[in-house]
Each structure stands twice: as C-alpha cells, then as structure tokens.
Amino acid sequence: xxxxxxxxxxxxxxxxxxxxxxxxxxxxxxxxxxxxxxxxxxxxxxxxxxxxxxxxxxxxxxxxxxxxxxxxxxxxxxxxxxxxxxxxxxxxxxxxxxxxxxxxxxxxxxxxxxxxxxxxxxxxxxxxxxxxxxxxxxxxxxxxxxxxxxxxxxxxxxxxxxxxxxxxxxxxxxxxxxxxxxxxxxxxxxxxxxxxxxxxxxxxxxxxxxxxxxxxxxxxxxxxxxxxxxxxxxxxxxxxxxxxxxxxxxxxxxxxxxxxxxxxxxxxxxxxxxxxxxxxxxxxxxxxxxxxxxxxxxxxxxxxxxxxxxxxxxxxxxxxxxxxxxxxxxxxxxxxxxxxxxxxxxxxxxxxxxxxxxxxxxxxxxxxxxxxxxxxxxxxxxxxxxxxxxxxxxxxxxxxxxxxxxxxxxxxxxxxxxxxxxxxxxxxxxxxxxxxxxxxxxxxxxxxxxxxxxxxxxxxxxxxxxxxxxxxxxxxxxxxxxxxxxxxxxxxxxxxxxxxxxxxxxxxxxxxxxxxxxxxxxxxxxxxxxxxxxxxxxxxxxxxxxxxxxxxxxxxxxxxxxxxxxxxxxxxxxxxxxxxxxxxxxxxxxxxx
Numbered sequence: 039x040x041x042x043x044x045x046x047x048x049x050x051x052x053x054x055x056x057x058x059x060x061x062x063x064x065x066x067x068x069x070x071x072x073x074x075x076x077x078x079x080x081x082x083x084x085x086x087x088x089x090x091x092x093x094x095x096x097x098x099x100x101x102x103x104x105x106x107x108x109x110x111x112x113x114x115x116x117x118x119x120x121x122x123x124x125x126x127x128x129x130x131x132x133x134x135x136x137x138x139x140x141x142x143x144x145x146x147x148x149x150x151x152x153x154x155x156x157x158x159x160x161x162x163x164x165x166x167x168x169x170x171x172x173x174x175x176x177x178x179x180x181x182x183x184x185x186x187x188x189x190x191x192x193x194x195x196x197x198x199x200x201x202x203x204x205x206x207x208x209x210x211x212x213x214x215x216x217x218x219x220x221x222x223x224x225x226x227x228x229x230x231x232x233x234x235x236x237x238x239x240x241x242x243x244x245x246x247x248x249x250x251x252x253x254x255x256x257x258x259x260x261x262x263x264x265x266x267x268x269x270x271x272x273x274x275x276x277x278x279x280x281x282x283x284x285x286x287x288x289x290x291x292x293x294x295x296x297x298x299x300x301x302x303x304x305x306x307x308x309x310x311x312x313x314x315x316x317x318x319x320x321x322x323x324x325x326x327x328x329x330x331x332x333x334x335x336x337x338x339x340x341x342x343x344x345x346x347x348x349x350x351x352x353x354x355x356x357x358x359x360x361x362x363x364x365x366x367x368x369x370x371x372x373x374x375x376x377x378x379x380x381x382x383x384x385x386x387x388x389x390x391x392x393x394x395x396x397x398x399x400x401x402x403x404x405x406x407x408x409x410x411x412x413x414x415x416x417x418x419x420x421x422x423x424x425x426x427x428x429x430x431x432x433x434x435x436x437x438x439x440x441x442x443x444x445x446x447x448x449x450x451x452x453x454x455x456x457x458x459x460x461x462x463x464x465x466x467x468x469x470x471x472x473x474x475x476x477x478x479x480x481x482x483x484x485x486x487x488x489x490x491x492x493x494x495x496x497x498x499x500x501x502x503x504x505x506x507x508x509x510x511x512x513x514x515x516x517x518x519x520x521x522x523x524x525x526x527x528x529x530x531x532x533x534x535x536x537x538x539x540x541x542x543x544x545x546x547x548x549x550x551x552x553x554x555x556x557x558x559x560x561x562x563x564x565x566x567x568x569x570x571x572x573x574x575x576x577x578x579x580x581x582x583x584x585x586x587x588x589x590x591x592x593x594x595x596x597x598x599x600x601x602x603x604x605x606x607x608x609x610x611x612x613x614x615x616x617x618x619x620x621x622x623x624x625x626x627x628x629x630x631x
Contacts, residue, residue: 040068040069040085040086040087040088040099040111040112040113040198041062041065041066041067041068041069041085041086041113041197041198041199041202041505042065042083042084042085042086042099042111042112042113042162042164042196042197042198043058043061043062043065043083043084043085043111043195043196043197043198043202043206044058044081044082044083044084044111044164044195044196044197045057045058045081045082045193045194045195045196045206046080046081046173046193046194046195046249047080047081047192047193048080048192048193048194048251048252048253049191049192049193050080051080051192052077052079052080053077053079053080053081053082054082054206055075055077055082057195057206057207057208058075058077058082058083058084058206059075059084060205060206060207061084061195061197061202061203061205061206062075062084062085062086063205064197064199064201064202064205065084065086065197065198065199065202066086067378067505067506067507067508068086068088068113068198068199068505068506068508069085069086069087069088069508070086070088070508071087071088071089071508072086072087072089072098073085073086073087074087074098074099074100075100076100076102076109078109078166078168080171080251081109081166081171081173083099083100083109083110083111083164083166084100084111085099085100085111087099088403088505088508088510089298089299090115090297090298090299090403090404090510091115091119091136091137091138091296091297091298092135092136092137092138092298093298093299094135094136096134096135096136096137097135097136097137097139097140099111099112099139101135101137101139101140101143103140103143103144103147105132106143106144106147107167107168107169108143108146108147108165108166108167108168109165109166109168110139110142110143110146110163110164110165110166111163111164112138112139112142112161112162112163112164113161113162113163113183113198114159114160114161114162114163114178114182114183115138115159115160115161115296115510115512116138116141116142116157116158116159116161117158117159117293117294117296118156118157118158118159118293119137119138119141119159119296120296122141122145122156122157123141123144126141126144126145126148129148131144131147131148138159142157142161142163142165143165145157146165146174151174151176151246151248151258152260153176154176154246154260154261155260155261157178158293158517158518158519159178160178160180160182160183160512160513160516161176161177161178161183162175162176162177162178162183162184162185162198162241163175163176164185164196170250170251171250171251172248172249172250172251173248173249174246174247174248174249175196175241175246175247175249176245176246176247177241177242177243177244177245178243178244179243179244179260179261179518179521180243180244180410180488180492180493180497180516180518180521181230181242181243181244181492181493181494181497182497182501182513182516183198183501184198184199184240184380184498184501185197185198185240185241186198186199186200186202186203186233186238186239186240186380187203187231187238187239187240187241188203188206188208188209188237188238188239189239190208190237192253194249194253198505199380199502200233200235200238200380200381200629201377201380201629203238204629204630204631209235209237209238210235210236210237211235211236211237211631212235212236212237213234213235213236213456213589213591214232214233214234214235214236215456215457215458216232216458216462217232217233217234217235218234218452218456218591219448219452219458219461219462219463220232220462220463220466221234221382221384221622222442222443222448222451222452222618223441223442223443223448223461223463223464224440224441224442224463224491225384225385225440225441225442225491225495225609225611225613226381226382226383226384226385226494226495226618227490227491227494227495228381228494229466229490229494230242230243230493230494233381234381234382234622235631242257242259243489243493244259244260244261244262245257245258245259245260246258246260261518262475263518263521263522263525264475264476264525264526265475265476265477265481265482265484265485265525265526266475266476266477266481266526267477267526267528268526271526276531276540276543279527279528279531279540280540280543280544282523283520283523283524283527283540283541283544284544284547286517286519286520286523287313287317287514287515287517287520287544288317288320288321289517289519289520290514290515290517290519290520291314291317291318291321291406291514292321293514293517294406294512294514295318295321295323297404299402299403299404300327300402300403300404301402301404301405301406301512302326302327302328302329302398302402302404302405302406303315303318303326303327303328303329303356303405303406303407304328304329304330304394304398304405304406304407304408304511305328305329305330305347305350305351305356305358306330306343306346306347306408307330307343307344307345307346307347307348307349307350307553308343308346308408308553309408309411309538309541309542309545309549309553309554310408310409310411310412310515310541311407311408312346312347312350312545312549312553313408313541313544313545313548313549314406314407314408314514315328315350315354315356315549316350316353316354316545316548316549317548318406319354319355320548324355325355325356325357326354326356326357327356327357327359327401327402328347328350328351328356328357328358328359329358329359329361329394329397329398329405330342330343330344330347330358330359330360330361331361331362331363331390331393331394331397332344332360332361332362332363333362333363333364333365333368333390334363334364334365342362344360346552346553346556347360348360349550349552349553350549350550350553353549353550359397359398359401361393361394361397361398363390363393365571365572365573366572367393368389368393368566368573369571369572369573369576371389371392371393371396372389372573372576372624373628374392374506375388375389375392375393375503375506376621376624376625376628377628377629378392378502378503378505378506379502379625380498380502381494381498381625382621382622382625382626383495383498383499383502383621384613384617384618384621384622385495385496385499385613386566386567386613386614386617387499388499388502388503389566391499391500391503391504392503392506392507394503395503395504395506395507395509395511396507398507398509399504399507399508399509402509403508403509403510404509404510404512405504405509405510405511405512406511406512406513406514407500407511407512407513408513408515409492409496409497409500409513409515409516410488410492410496410497410513410515410516411515411538411541412537412538413484413487413488413491413492413496414484414488414515414516414520414521414524415515415524415532415537415538415540415541416480416484416529416532416533416537416538417537417538417541418487418537419439419537420435420436420439420440420483421480421483421484421529421532421533421537422533422537423435423439424436424479424480424483425478425479425480425529425530425533427479428479429471429472429479429482430468431479432471432479432480432482432483433464433467433468433471436467436471436483436486437464437467438610439610440491440610440611441463441464441610442609442610442611442613442615442618443609444461445460445461445464448461450593450596451592451593451596452591452592452593453590453591453592453593454590454593455590456591467486470482470485470486470489470490471483471485471486473485478529480529480532480533481525481529484525484529484532485525488521488525492516497513497516500513527540542554566614566617567608567612567613567614567617568605568614569604569605569614569616569617570604570605574604576620576624577604577616577617577619577620577621577624578601578620580620580623580624580627581597581601581619581620581623583623583627585623585626585627586623586627589623589626591619591622591623592619597619600615600616600619601616604616
C-alpha cells in the first residue's frame with residue numbers, strides 16, 4: 039500500500055523530475071516507510087512506500103526489472119500473489135524479491151494487458167516498457183485504489199491523490215460545472231472520469247489504459263458483472279444462496295489476511311464489520327485487534343455505538359480498543375481531514391475515519407473494514423421502493439431518496455456562471471440504469487451504486503482517511519468473486535428482513551442476534567450533522583471569505599438563508615446542507631484553489 043506518481047512527455051522533452059519529486063513529497067503520509075524515484079528520458083516515476091509485504095529493500099519502488107525491460111509503480115495489495123508467483127515460476131520466471139509488485143511485473147510480461155484478469159486485490163499499477171516506450175495503467179475492478187490524471191498538450195501526469203497533482207503545478211483549477219452539479223446533487227459523488235477541477239480527471243474502475251510513446255492512447259473496461267439470474271443457479275433455494283455467499287465471504291476475509299505484519303479490524307458494531315470479526319475468529323484468529331470510535335452527544339444525537347461493538351468484542355475475545363473523541367478534538371481534526379480528501383466528501387463520517395485511522399495507526403498498520411456490504415447486498419432504504427416498478431419510475435424514486443437537491447433547488451443555489459440547463463445528474467442515473475445487463479430496477483440500482491456511488495463515496499472515504507495515516511484498509515465485501523455472486527442473487531433475497539436479508543441469515547449462524555436485530559446505524563458524527571460552535575464558525579468563515587465571494591459558486595441569498603438557521607435544512611440522507619457548501623469551500627481553500 040503506497041502512493042505513486044509520475045510524468046510522461048510526448049513533446050520530445052525530458053520528464054520534469056522536480057515536479058515528480060513535489061508529488062512524492064505530497065504523498066508522504068500514504069507511504070511513511072520509504073521513497074524512490076526513477077527516470078529515463080521522457081518518463082519519470084515517483085513512489086512512497088508503506089511496507090506490508092516483503093519488508094526488505096527488495097520490495098522497494100519504483101521497481102525495475104532490467105531482464106524484462108520493465109519499470110513499475112504500484113499501490114495496493116494482490117491477495118493471490120503467492121499463487122500467481124508459483125504459476126509464473128512454472129513458466130520459467132525468476133524472482134529477486136518476495137513482493138506482490140514483482141508478481142505484477144512478471145504477470146504483465148507473460149499475459150500482457152490481460153494480466154489484470156488474474157488479480158485478486160485492490161490496485162493501481164503503472165508499468166513502463168523500456169524498449170517500446172509504452173506505458174500501461176490499470177485500476178482494480180471496484181475502484182478501491184485511486185489514480186488521478188492531469189493532461190496537457192505534450193504531457194501526462196498521474197498521482198494517487200488530486201492534491202499531489204496540484205503540488206506539481208500547472209493544473210487548470212477552474213470548476214467543472216457538471217461535476218459541481220453532481221457534487222451538490224448526488225451527495226458529493228462525482229463519477230469518473232470527472233473531478234470538480236477541469237484540469238484533473240480520474241481513471242475509471244476496472245479500466246486499463248495503454249499509452250503509446252507518441253501520446254496516442256486507448257482504454258478498455260476489463261470487468262463488468264451482470265446483474266441477472268444465471269442458468270447455473272436455476273433451482274437454488276434461499277439456503278443454497280446463503281451457503282454459497284457465506285463461503286465466498288469466508289474466502290474474501292481469508293484472502294485479506296495476506297501480510298507480513300498483523301491485521302486488525304475496524305469494528306463499528308454493525309452487521310458487516312461484526313461478521314468479519316466472527317469469520318476471522320472461526321478462521322482461528324486469536325487476540326484479534328479491533329477498534330471502535332465514538333463522539334460526544336450533540337443536539338440530542340448519540341455519538342457512539344459502543345454497546346454493539348462491545349457485544350462482539352466480548353463474544354469473540356478480541357483485543358478491543360474504544361476510542362472516544364470530544365467535540366473540541368473533532369473541530370481540531372477537521373483541517374487535517376479536509377487536507378487528506380482527494381476530493382471534497384460531504385459524508386459526516388469522513389472525519390470519524392480520519393480520527394479513527396490516526397489512533398489505529400499508532401498500534402497496527404493493516405485492518406479489514408466492512409465497507410461495501412450495503413451497496414452489494416441492498417442495505418439502503420431506497421432499494422425496497424424500487425421493487426416491481428419500471429425503470430423510469432425507479433429513477434425518480436432513487437433520486438427522491440438519495441439526491442440532495444432537485445433541479446429547482448439547484449437553480450436557486452448555483453451561481454450564474456455555473457448554472458446548467460437540464461439535470462446532468464438525473465440523466466447520468468437514467469442512462470446508467472437503462473443499460474443492458476440488469477434484470478430488474480433493483481438490480482440496476484445496485485449496479486449503479488456499486489460501480490459509481492460506492493467508488494466515489496464510501497470507498498474513497500476509507501482510502502483517503504486511512505492512507506493519510508499510513509494505514510492499509512482492506513474491504514472483503516468488495517472481493518470481486520463475492521460481488522459477482524451477489525449480483526446474480528435474486529433481489530428479493532437481498533431485500534428480505536429489512537435489507538441485506540441474505541447477510542443477516544448468514545450472520546445468525548455466526549454473531550449474536552442483538553447486533554443483527556437492531557435499527558440500521560450510520561457512523562454518527564453529531565458535530566457535523568448538527569452545526570454549532572467551532573465547526574459552525576469554520577463554515578461561516580469559509581463561505582464569507584473573499585475567496586468564496588470571488589469564486590461565486592453559490593448565490594449569496596441562498597447562503598445567507600442557510601447561515602441564519604444552520605440546522606434547518608437536511609438532505610434525504612440526513613446530511614446538513616450548509617455543511618455541504620462549507621465543506622466545498624474549505625476544501626478548495628485548503629488546497630489553494
């Protein structure tokens with residue numbers, strides 16, 4: 039797990055190694071254990087390392103294989119690297135390290151761009167061919183690891199975070215109006231390849247991009263599961279599905295134990311993380327380190343779920359750590375959390391993950407986490423209303439349940455220079471849900487959330503905040519074999535029992551029922567949902583600043599109305615609308631935009 043960066047030139051000039059060094063410096067938190075740079079004429083790579091597999095110098099990056107004529111930088115973890123290594127050794131390849139990075143190099147040499155089909159893991163990798171000048175970029179199937187791109191005539195830069203590209207300089211930082219519409223409408227989700235900045239794009243998940251020496255490039259998507267019923271599952275009972283999914287989840291959890299250092303669990307006290315702990319206990323893990331976080335009650339809203347995480351910790355005898363955070367500590371941490379965001383993320387639990395990651399990283403470097411279960415197994419409240427309706431009605435119901443604003447509200451909010459005709463966010467959802475490959479409206483919504491919302495909200499949140507403290511977070515619910523099986527599972531089994539029915543049935547075999555039979559919880563951070571005190575002051579200052587006035591993203595009368603009553607308007611997901619505007623301005627100002 040690391041941070042990577044680089045530059046490729048197509049105009050005959052040398053790569054700017056100084057700019058790459060600035061990006062490397064910006065990525066220090068993602069890789070506290072070492073750094074490296076490599077350049078050869080028109081191509082330069084930079085890397086920061088978090089040592090998890092092959093802790094020796096042999097696993098350092100950029101990794102150069104002179105025998106094969108390949109150089110690479112890699113961020114992530116390949117869980118089946120030992121099996122792939124053995125297979126490649128059978129084909130005659132010789133290894134100089136025990137790292138998964140070297141397996142990627144040999145695998146690319148042997149299989150070409152199809153090497154990604156052999157990988158179980160989370161990854162972004164960039165490989166350079168010495169003899170042809172070709173560069174190949176690949177991102178994992180569920181977009182767990184990020185890759186941001188800045189392209190100008192004659193040059194392409196890339197990095198693991200958007201702020202690292204800004205540190206390199208020469209980026210068009212003007213605001214993309216369509217991306218702004220997505221941010222303000224879709225709870226801060228900005229689908230790839232867009233970002234809020236016109237000069238930065240991101241490589242979509244499950245994508246391989248091949249860039250030739252002359253600058254021409256091509257992309258292809260290498261993985262796209264179908265959300266349809268399959269012949270091989272015909273006649274399966276509910277119990278058959280439960281057994282198959284339980285086994286797939288067991289395999290996913292087991293795969294994510296691959297490490298040369300200990301692996302712990304972020305335990306929220308909900309079904310998903312509790313299941314991970316239970317399965318690890320059944321795998322024979324003893325004295326497993328688990329971590330939970332809680333906040334002060336604010337505005338009558340409880341700030342922790344310790345009563346549930348304590349049940350799991352006691353049941354499985356984990357080495358449990360309760361982390362309490364005061365409202366003052368939360369306010370003090372906001373600046374760091376915003377600085378760690380590759381893109382502005384409005385979900386209130388971003389700050390929680392930042393604080394949790396800070397404390398956890400003091401005692402462990404790798405954890406498993408429960409993100410993804412709601413999107414894969416239909417845990418959200420907007421899925422049941424989509425059952426038995428046509429696609430157009432499903433689009434409208436989805437938007438009513440999820441979108442923070444409709445078109446009329448957007449026209450009242452957005453400044454004149456960023457106003458758009460139509461509703462690009464609604465059209466994006468409509469186009470995505472109308473694609474072939476999803477049998478029902480529920481299937482289409484699950485596909486949309488797994489491919490888009492999940493990537494640019496929960497998964498990005500966990501990556502950004504954990505890596506800001508040199509902590510590697512692994513997400514077994516996003517094992518692609520498990521996701522493929524869940525996509526084929528009949529929606530009614532997932533919708534059962536108030537949502538995630540098939541997971542709850544599995545959970546009843548493994549974990550205490552009081553963790554399952556409870557109202558659905560979210561990571562509660564009351565000081566963000568109910569603005570007051572120092573946090574409200576930060577928001578007011580940001581929205582009243584000269585920079586905000588000059589940028590004119592929002593109409594002054596709209597902002598003034600929210601400031602008069604900061605907690606009067608909440609989104610359908612119970613987010614604070616004023617926080618959404620303030621967070622965007624705070625992020626832009628934090629990164630000098």
